[in-house]
Amino acid sequence: MTVVNDAHTFEVGELNRVIGRLIEDSFPGEVWVQGEIANLSRSNAGHAYFQLIEPSADRRTPDAAIPVALFDSSRRRINAQLRKTGGVRMTDGIRIRVRGTIEYYGPQGRVQLRMSGIDPEFTVGRLAAERERLLRSLAGEGLLRANASVPTPLVPLRVALVTSRGSAAQADFIEELGRGGYAFEVSMMDARVQGPDSQSTVTAALRSAALLDVDVVAVVRGGGARTDLAAFDSEPIARAIAESPLPVWTGIGHETDRTVADEVAHTAYRTPTACAAGLVGAVGAFIDTLVATWQRVVSASNSALSHHSGSLRRIAEHTALASRAVFEVAEESLDLRCHRLARESEISIDRSTSRLRHDSFRLQRAAEHRLTLAEGAIMARASNLVRTGPRVLDRAASVLAGFDARCRAYDPVAVLARGYSLSLAANGSVVRSVNDLSIGDGLVTRVADGSVHSRVTGKQEHADTIPTRSAHGT
Incomplete structure (x- = not known):
C-alpha cells in the first residue's frame, strides 16, 4: 500500500521549479537527439517551433515526440551553416540530428529541447545511403x-x-x-x-x-x-x-x-523548362524528318520525271523518223506502181491499136471480098466503121485518162496538198476510226508542209461515214 505524505503541498510554480532542477541535474549539459521533423512553424518574432518524432509504422500517431524550440538567434546561425552545406533544408518529414538543452518550460508545463546546433552531414549521409540502397534494389529487380x-x-x-x-x-x-x-x-x-x-x-x-x-x-x-x-x-x-x-x-x-x-x-x-524544351525538340525532330523525307520524295520525283521526259522525247523523235521513213517507202511504192500502170497502159494501147489495125485489115479484105456481093452493104459497113473507129479510140483515151487520174489520186503528197491530213497515234499507227483513240491520247498529224502534235480532248462518232478533213483537239 502506498503511503501519501500529506505534510507538504506544492504550489504549481514550486513544483515546476523542482521538476526543472531535476531535469537540469539529469541533463547538466547539451545533448544530441535524432528524429523526424513534424509540424514545423515559425513565429512573427523569427522563432521556429516543431516536434522531433519517432514515426509509427502507419505514420498516423508518432511512437515518441519531443517539442523543439529554435529561437531566432540560433536559427540564423544554423541557417547560415545549412546554406554552406547546401544540401539540407529543415522541413516536415526530414530526419535530422540536432544539439540542444533539455529544459522544463513552466508556463506550459512541458519538457522541450532548446535547439542550438545541427549535424547536416547526418541528414545528407542518411539520404545518400537510402538512395544507394533503393537504386541497388531497383536494379536487382530490373526496374x-x-x-x-x-x-x-x-x-x-x-x-x-x-x-x-x-x-x-x-x-x-x-x-x-x-x-x-x-x-x-x-x-x-x-x-x-x-x-x-x-x-x-x-x-x-x-x-x-x-x-x-x-x-x-x-x-x-x-x-x-x-x-x-x-x-x-x-x-x-x-x-x-x-x-x-x-x-x-x-x-x-x-x-x-x-x-x-x-x-x-x-x-x-x-529543370521543368528543359523538360518542356525536350518535348518541343522531339516534335520538331519529327517534323524535320518529315520535311526531309518529303524533299527526298520531291527530288526523286523530279529525277524520275526528267528521266521519263527524256525517254518520251527520244520516243517521239524515233516515231517521227519512223513515220518519215514509212512515208518515204510508201511514196516510192506509189511511184513504182504509177510507173508500172503507165507502162501497162501503153502496152494495152499498143495492143488495142494493133488489134484495131488487124481488124481493119480483115474488114478491108472482107469488104473487098464482099464488094462484088453488095456495094450497098459494103458502103454501110464502111460508114459504120468510120463511126465506130473514133469511139473506140475515145474509149481507149478515156480509160487511159482514168488510169492517169487514179495514179494522181493515189499520190499521198497530192492528197496532202489538197488540204487533207494523215493522223498517227502515239504508237505510230494510222488512225482510221475514233475508236482507235482515247481521251488524253497524243496525236501526230501530217499535213502538206509538216507535222502537228496535239492531244484528244473529245470524240464524236457520225452515223454516216463520209470523208472529211482531219480535225483534232489541242
Missing part, C-alpha cells in the same frame, strides 16, 4: 531501366503534367511548350512536390496519369535543397515511374546529383 524501354510516340503532343498546380514549375513548363508553336494538349495532375504528403500525392498522380489517353507523362518541380527533393528519392515514387505503361519524363530542378526518380525515368532533365 532501373524499365520505363526507358517504353517507346515515346514520334509526336508526343498529349502530355500529362504532374506538379503542384499554380507553381512556378507549371508556369515555366507551359510557357516553354507555348514557345514551340505546336498544338500541345496538357492534362494537369495536381500533386504536392515537397513535404510529408509529396510521396502519396505524386504516386497517386502518376497512377492516374497512366489511365489517360496521353503520349507522355512529365513530372516537374523547381530547384531546392537536397532535402526539398527527398520525396523524389523515395521508393513509392520510383516504383510508380518504373512501372508506368507510359514514358515518364522528369524535369526536377537540381544542379549536381540526380534523384532516384531521374534514374528510373524514361528521360531526365535538370
Whole structure:
C-alpha cells in the first residue's frame, strides 16, 4: 500500500521549479537527439517551433515526440551553416540530428529541447545511403531501366503534367511548350512536390496519369535543397515511374546529383523548362524528318520525271523518223506502181491499136471480098466503121485518162496538198476510226508542209461515214 505524505503541498510554480532542477541535474549539459521533423512553424518574432518524432509504422500517431524550440538567434546561425552545406533544408518529414538543452518550460508545463546546433552531414549521409540502397534494389529487380524501354510516340503532343498546380514549375513548363508553336494538349495532375504528403500525392498522380489517353507523362518541380527533393528519392515514387505503361519524363530542378526518380525515368532533365524544351525538340525532330523525307520524295520525283521526259522525247523523235521513213517507202511504192500502170497502159494501147489495125485489115479484105456481093452493104459497113473507129479510140483515151487520174489520186503528197491530213497515234499507227483513240491520247498529224502534235480532248462518232478533213483537239 502506498503511503501519501500529506505534510507538504506544492504550489504549481514550486513544483515546476523542482521538476526543472531535476531535469537540469539529469541533463547538466547539451545533448544530441535524432528524429523526424513534424509540424514545423515559425513565429512573427523569427522563432521556429516543431516536434522531433519517432514515426509509427502507419505514420498516423508518432511512437515518441519531443517539442523543439529554435529561437531566432540560433536559427540564423544554423541557417547560415545549412546554406554552406547546401544540401539540407529543415522541413516536415526530414530526419535530422540536432544539439540542444533539455529544459522544463513552466508556463506550459512541458519538457522541450532548446535547439542550438545541427549535424547536416547526418541528414545528407542518411539520404545518400537510402538512395544507394533503393537504386541497388531497383536494379536487382530490373526496374532501373524499365520505363526507358517504353517507346515515346514520334509526336508526343498529349502530355500529362504532374506538379503542384499554380507553381512556378507549371508556369515555366507551359510557357516553354507555348514557345514551340505546336498544338500541345496538357492534362494537369495536381500533386504536392515537397513535404510529408509529396510521396502519396505524386504516386497517386502518376497512377492516374497512366489511365489517360496521353503520349507522355512529365513530372516537374523547381530547384531546392537536397532535402526539398527527398520525396523524389523515395521508393513509392520510383516504383510508380518504373512501372508506368507510359514514358515518364522528369524535369526536377537540381544542379549536381540526380534523384532516384531521374534514374528510373524514361528521360531526365535538370529543370521543368528543359523538360518542356525536350518535348518541343522531339516534335520538331519529327517534323524535320518529315520535311526531309518529303524533299527526298520531291527530288526523286523530279529525277524520275526528267528521266521519263527524256525517254518520251527520244520516243517521239524515233516515231517521227519512223513515220518519215514509212512515208518515204510508201511514196516510192506509189511511184513504182504509177510507173508500172503507165507502162501497162501503153502496152494495152499498143495492143488495142494493133488489134484495131488487124481488124481493119480483115474488114478491108472482107469488104473487098464482099464488094462484088453488095456495094450497098459494103458502103454501110464502111460508114459504120468510120463511126465506130473514133469511139473506140475515145474509149481507149478515156480509160487511159482514168488510169492517169487514179495514179494522181493515189499520190499521198497530192492528197496532202489538197488540204487533207494523215493522223498517227502515239504508237505510230494510222488512225482510221475514233475508236482507235482515247481521251488524253497524243496525236501526230501530217499535213502538206509538216507535222502537228496535239492531244484528244473529245470524240464524236457520225452515223454516216463520209470523208472529211482531219480535225483534232489541242
